[in-house]
Amino acid sequence: MAELNASPQKSGAVRGRKKQNLRVDLTAMVDLAFLLITFFIMTTTLAKPKAMDLVMPVEGPREGTPASRSFTICLGKNNLVMWYLGELKNPIIPPTVTNFNNDGLRHAIMETSKKVHDKSGKSMIVLVKPSDHSVYSNMVNTLDELNITQIPSYAIVDIATPDIDALKQKGIY
Template sequence: MSAHLDMTPMVDLAFLLLTFFMLTTTFAKPQAMDISMPIDEGTSPVKAKNALTVILGEKDKIYYYFGFADDVPEVLETDFSSTGIRSVLLSEKLRANPESVVLIKATEASRYRNLVDILDEMKITDTRKYALVDLATADKLLLQEKGNL
């Protein structure tokens, strides 16, 4: 004689537990960063003495210079460490000028994570004025001239 085992109560219990855990679990909320973008009308161009240009390169490298590429400034290299770009953003040269603006430019070799990291650094250092700008040909030539691209 064979024994017959009724699995209905166990299946009911499994679905009740599954439903309970699904309803009581907090789902991961998407994280979003608020970026205020200026309108095109009435914006004034940034002066060279107020500009810090940050270029995101390949292999998590950051190149930066004060001013514009047309003036052939000194290009410096740093990284995402606390003694890297964060110390540049917290420097007295940048903090002493209330009109300073950070221009963020990404090369084709940079990763999306680098852009998110630099935006996080803007938030951490409480940098109020920054803009995402396309990489100009003058910037590319400047990096090639310095041997960084």
């Protein structure tokens, strides 16, 4: 509430006039401000974290993966990847170097997945092998590509010595 206080003015002023002091009580305004702040905090939706589901294998006997369905992606340096289908010593599709462009890794995954599905009737299994010279963003880009192309089975495994040798031969290790 506002209050007016009348008090006599000091010397030098016109006689008969009184100075009025105005005092405004801001308690109600502060209460309203806190109510509004509380309302907006409670009703605001904060950014929800985005995460990709990752399923880890259960301990126990391991089943073998058929070479005809094994698609291997080896991450190298300079945002390049090497991929092949089958085993490295006897590949069905020989090792090929590509990048993360639209006609790169995604195209290779889609085309190879279609071939594997037409041949075996099952989906392919992707093995992602990051090297010591690859960067974290390449791993994230690879997982994004697998998610976009809807590959149901993939695993992140340690890179083997033959794969490192193949990366060195291709000049991306």
